[in-house]
Amino acid sequence: MELNFVHKPSGHCENGVVSNLLRFYGVEMSEAMVFGLGSGLFFSHMPFYKMHGMAITSFRPLPGDIFSRVVKLLGIKMKRFKFRDKEKAMDKLDELLMKGFPVGMLVGVYHLPYFPKEYRFHFNAHNICVIGKEEDQYIVSDPVVVDKCRLSSNELKLVRFASGTYPPKGRMYYISDFKGIKPVNESMVRKAILKNCNRMLKIPLPMFGVEGIRYLAKRMRKWVSFFGEKKAALNLAQVIRMLEEIGTGGAGFRFMYAAFLQEASVMINEPRLNRLSAELTAIGDQWRDFSYNAARLFKKRDAEVATYDQLADKLMVIADREEKLFRELEKVIRDAR
Amino acid sequence: MKIKEVPQDGVILESSGVRDVCYAVDENGNYTQVISVGWEPKNDAINFAWEAINEESEQIKVKVIAGTLSPLAYHMHRLVMTPAILADYSGFSKREIKKFCEPETFSRLKYDDLHKLADALNISVEQLISAD
Structure with missing residues (x-):
């Protein structure tokens, strides 16, 4: 089962997922527009918040902020989840997929098999979108990868419950109600x-x-x-x-x-x-x-x-x-x- | 950044499907997307971080061979794990993981426990008990 989802790579994972998701629902919006509407430009340097024992410097808001700002402006309804139980997290994903929703989610990059090994750090704020499932394989649209990728259910479970700074805890989101959408004005x-x-x-x-x-x-x-x-x-x-x-x-x-x-x-x-x-x-x-x-x-x-x-x-x-x-x-x- | 200035220094990304999408201006000043395979300063920063990790791992390896640390300490560092993160992935407590870094405790570990640790590190048990 694979949803009819057009995958386009983008400069940043969250914008990319949002822009690809909106396209699925028939709204063509550039990545730059998503980024702008999400008020995505930012800077922070936080010595008290560490990754690999060193201060985090970030040029974007918290993961998920861009998405929630854009859907709020456009008047779309979305649902977010966070899980304690790994199996429940996977079951809920399957349920939504079968209903025909593409599901965006937060993952850690350390265990992502299609990333170059040099990228394997405990960076836990990467966004991907799951768009299908064939037997044990999930079909994934990762905005920083040129083509669609595949992850086995064990691999997906591992990255969704990655450990380290800001663990994703199976966080996922999907657009639940599209009726109220307003065109960008x-x-x-x-x-x-x-x-x-x-x-x-x-x-x-x-x-x-x-x-x-x-x-x-x-x-x-x-x-x-x-x-x-x-x-x-x-x-x-x-x-x-x-x-x-x-x-x-x-x-x-x-x-x-x-x-x-x-x-x-x-x-x-x-x-x-x-x-x-x-x-x-x-x-x-x-x-x-x-x-x-x-x-x-x-x-x-x-x-x-x-x-x-x-x-x-x-x-x-x-x-x-x-x-x-x-x-x-x-x-x-x-x-x- | 102009389109012709978009760097294409492929060292890290080339062999994978990952690419950087850059925004650059054409001769009329209009923005377009350009796909890049990487930029040297960024590659340098990533490699520099790895060099430091590898250097520290080698120092730990010396201690493993000298018998003051267990091979787990070496593999943990080499694979950028910390006791807390490895504890999460393996199901042991952070304290236990720290204990396992001592050679005496490590040598008494049962095969099942070694297996759990090796799985969490994504290496084989043979690798885990040697310092290579």
């Missing part, structure tokens, strides 16, 4: 952009949003005296992995949001968004420059590498530019009202 786009501005500018804690970038910069300056040379380099490598590896976005997310602003500018007829999109592209390029220099630092490839202080300076510049951008964006959206 101007007010939704405005609302989503304002929400994103708020998240980037107005969380009164130092670890989140634009302030979070500055917070990371501040801590980075102390890494060597704090952790020593080796551990500092590992921390930096962890930031770069989170910047560039699947799941957390980073520079790629800046470009994706820029693509969304471009789409939005046509949709709400606001040419100023196009200019801001170009600015965000330039900021994305700066993030890439940061990654490039950081990689040279921990590899010590050349005699002349940037120091942690210089990298932190780069982050401060990025933070200032992002702050300016979001303040302008907020103004543009509020003005037009």
Whole structure:
């Protein structure tokens, strides 16, 4: 049994699952639009929340947030589950599949057999969508893989109940009622952009949003005296992995949001968004420059590498530019009202 | 990022079906999706993390051969497991897993228990009891 589900790869797993799911129900929406409507651009650096013993740096909201924001805006109803019992989690999945629902779910990547072995870390916020079952094999649409994949029921059970930071606990979700769907309109786009501005500018804690970038910069300056040379380099490598590896976005997310602003500018007829999109592209390029220099630092490839202080300076510049951008964006959206 | 700047440094992803979908602008400044097989700084970061893990594993291996740690400690580190995570996957408690890292306790383990540990690590029992 396989549902008639079109699988398209995407830049980020959660957007990809949402965009593929919506297509199943006949709504064609680009990944960038899903990302924008989900107010998906974010930054956080959380030294108190660890993976592999090092601080988590993330460029997106909590897993599931993008999805729930999009369905709320569009007026679709969805149901979410979380399980204690592994068998119940699998039975419920089968039941929904047989009723004809594609089911999105959270999995850990450590045991995913189709991932390259270098990716086998305990990263537990990956999204996939199960779209069919043949005997003991589940047919899976994984947005970061070009084609559809297959997982045996034991493999699927293992990844759904992965262990480590933020265990997925069999979390899954599906669209239960599609009747109330509203087409994307101007007010939704405005609302989503304002929400994103708020998240980037107005969380009164130092670890989140634009302030979070500055917070990371501040801590980075102390890494060597704090952790020593080796551990500092590992921390930096962890930031770069989170910047560039699947799941957390980073520079790629800046470009994706820029693509969304471009789409939005046509949709709400606001040419100023196009200019801001170009600015965000330039900021994305700066993030890439940061990654490039950081990689040279921990590899010590050349005699002349940037120091942690210089990298932190780069982050401060990025933070200032992002702050300016979001303040302008907020103004543009509020003005037009 | 312009379309022609999208990196194609395939080292890690090439052999798998996983790809990075990137967003880049064409000559008119319009965004499109471009599929990439990876970027060097990212590959470097991943490899750097693995180098550190392998280095530490080798140090543990020396201790295993010297008889101060059990092979489990080596395999656990090599496979990026922690006592807490392995406890979850194997059904033992975290404390037991830590105990098993001592050679005396490890050598007294029954075959069934070794099997459980090996399964959770996704290796064979033969591998588990040797330090290779």
